[in-house]
Amino acid sequence: MAVPRTFTEPRPATEAGRLMVAGMSSSPSRFDRGHTDDLMSFLAASPTPYHAVANAAARLEKAGFRQVAETDAWDGGTGGKYVLRGGAIIAWYVPEGAAPHTPYRIVGAHTDSPNLRVKPRPDSGAHGWRQVAVELYGGPLLNSWLDRDLGLAGRLTLRDGSTRLVDVDRPLLRVPQLAIHLDRNVTGDGLKLDKQRHLQPVWGLAETVRDGDLIAFLEEEAGLDAGSVAGWDLMTHSVEPPAYLGRDRELVAGPRMDNLLSVHAGVAALAAVATAGDPLPYVPVLAAFDHEETGSQSDTGADGPLLGTVLERSVFARGGGYEDRARSFADTVCLSSDTGHAVHPNYAERHDPTHHPRLNGGPLLKVNVNNRYATDGSGRAVFAAACEKAGVPFQSFVSNNSMPCGTTIGPITAARHGIATVDIGAAILSMHSARELCGADDPYLLANALVAFLQG
Template sequence: MSEPPRFDRGHTDDLMSFLAASPSPYHAVANAAERLEKAGFRQVSETDAWDGTSGGKYVLRGGAIVAWYVPEDAAPHTPFRIVGAHTDSPNLRVKPLPDTGAHGWRQVAVEIYGGPLLNSWLDRDLGLAGRVTLRDGSTRLVNVDRPLLRVPQLAIHLDRSVSAEGLKLDKQRHLQPVWGLGGDVRDGDLIAFVEETAGLAAGEVTGWDLMVHSVEPPAYLGRDKELLAGPRMDNLLSVHAGTAALAAVSATGGGLPYIPVLAAFDHEENGSQSDTGADGPLLGSVLERSVFARGGSYEDRARAFAGTVCLSSDTGHAVHPNYAERHDPTHHPRVNGGPILKVNVNNRYATDGSGRAVWAAACERADVPFQSFVSNNSMPCGTTIGPITAARHGIKTVDIGVAILSMHSARELCGVDDPWLLANALVAFLEG
């Protein structure tokens, strides 16, 4: 059967490449920076003095990136248009003493990061990726992107109750992956393996931020290939769309009424309270320094922030065909129906009526349909970096995203058209 026409399969193909190449937040920001470099952006150091020149610039800090484009005619009080997202996803992360095992099995001690769907990590081929810190204080990205680890599920013959009572996992005992055999578990085995794999000298690694990831690549799914299955869509889908949108807007040169910004933070999945999280000072510091570098005063900073709008872009919930009763009965976002506007009157999302108007105007300009999402009143609502950004910086913020299934699974599901539709809406928003 021939494939039906798509809006832009090339964007979705590039998203798949981005997801596969970004098994950790550190890889995600490096890949975003590489794309921005090709669009003419340059990295600036937080420890250097900044100049007020126009053009594209970005700051990297750990698993976070803030990038912005200053048009030639920008004034010190020119407001910002910000696309906010996060780079982290729930997973299993390596503990400080990683080497463990029992009964002839070599295992890796892991800690649960965020709120993953634990069962989705069982019986899955897993690689190892992240960042290591060397004796000289420098860092190196590492990615063992092959079947290395596995969390084996207990056979049904040894737990007959699982069929009637459901799977019950103890987070401490049941999720430690195996990665080999041997009765003598030696401290330092895993890090020595990482050093050897990365071409580093023995004992050179003194710190690590390592995590497991599924090595199964993203793939088109379904009869007509209208679905996309892959890892870390929450929320690298938004990071990719925001990066593409910022690069596209920067190519237009001057004449922009706003300064377009991409702010992709780490640690959203566990509260955003870090120096690279949305509840930290990174975004505010970058925006203020941009104002002051262009000769602005505190008054200019206040004027710029007062006119600034942020779109907090994060994945949301599409209506699930097997659990429709878990959704609000009148709000059923569907995949490939366009990005979603998230609303919660208790401020779990930052959207209000005026913010909705900003989003609606951007979608209308881009000729992009959008849907509305609210939670079922009988269930607690999740949250995003949106309310944090609004409260910390006094910036009008609107929560939007793409509707997916299997959120927080090791492998999530979306429609192939929605990422492209989101990117186009973001371009229209950043252009003003």
């Protein structure tokens, strides 16, 4: 695929490139907004990790990929394949001429975001209110979930063991904040929320709370027989759609950018590389995991065996053995793509004084010498080469020495599989909020950098 070399002038819609899955936007920009328009659609359609991987799989199938079952024997043929497990997806494209020891180029990301998740006994309430019992997932900015219209979505497991996705994408729930008249100290002492008592949303009025009401409601919403649901993985989401923001609409506000922005970019990049028809020296891979926000320790998390198992089985299916697997992994590189912190205009002192990443300035190269990020000098060279090939600017991010640094799937991937890994991502504000903010051009820049990386 021909990667755009420059982004200084807008291009007509007919030259939008393979990444552009929608047409030109009327928004002023250095280039068209087709990719960002499509990201906004992806965010709106993916309220949970289960929906995100289903949507990713549907897009990959349009590019010729096919699902393979983990319980089946795999063939070593060329083409695109993917494995779907829960809220995780691993997809790879075997090019013509790939040997068993051919290395991989991996884009890693995660599908989960902090939110409020439904407890095993969901029906609660008091004083005439019908409520839903929720548990906090990850590290949400709690105040961002107050007084916000919330939907409910997730996965229902039926008595026969099958699953069904459900999405009530309309105002259903709300976590009401206490009026200032009943909390006069809130403006002086700040908002203080008890995670157990103050975050339980209301969803109606009822004098008597009955067990089973919420699940019975969701069975009806999903068109299922009463009593057919045996288990559930449900979570709240803001029903406000993503939107362009700013005088020139150069910003995008929306949910779950951490980290569906990277998942969407990875899907677009892998599909573009797979359909370009160009010779590839590597096997390009997308690995989108669940449970990063809680430590990645699950069968669908980056600290589980899923990625390593898939890569090894692909080597063996192509006729290789352990030696081929070792040779392949030794020359494999992973870009761990996760959102990072843009400089905040109201809190610039919280950032390193010499590293102030800006929105629409291109993707971040994330560095931490204590291995909270996996990037080293060699990794920087790999990413810099990809950005140069794509004509994409990039920025460096490092934390203020006085601030603890977050982490990603990058160090986990490097340590678990012995794979060279580089941490990157798009810059955003309001990370872990129910609604985050990115630059409208950055998703496109990130996707094109990923295309160049996967091409080798």
